[in-house]
Amino acid sequence: xxxxxxxxxxxxxxxxxxxxxxxxxxxxxxxxxxxxxxxxxxxxxxxxxxxxxxxxxxxxxxxx
Numbered sequence: 769x770x771x772x773x774x775x776x777x778x779x780x781x782x783x784x785x786x787x788x789x790x791x792x793x794x795x796x797x798x799x800x801x802x803x804x805x806x807x808x809x810x811x812x813x814x815x816x817x818x819x820x821x822x823x824x825x826x827x828x829x830x831x832x
Contacts, residue, residue, distance in 0.1 A: 793801065
């Protein structure tokens with residue numbers, strides 16, 4: 769049990785040290801990256817919606 773506590777404490781100290789080394793994005797970069805992600809997700813969602821509609825129409829036409 770003592771080794772679990774010792775290992776956990778070491779792990780948390782290592783995490784804390786590593787988090788201080790992280791290069792966090794500035795606010796302007798974060799806003800830009802967020803915008804890119806939102807636009808990309810919207811584009812992909814629209815693409816799949818159109819593709820799904822087209823494929824459904826083709827399958828309905830074949831089956832009827």
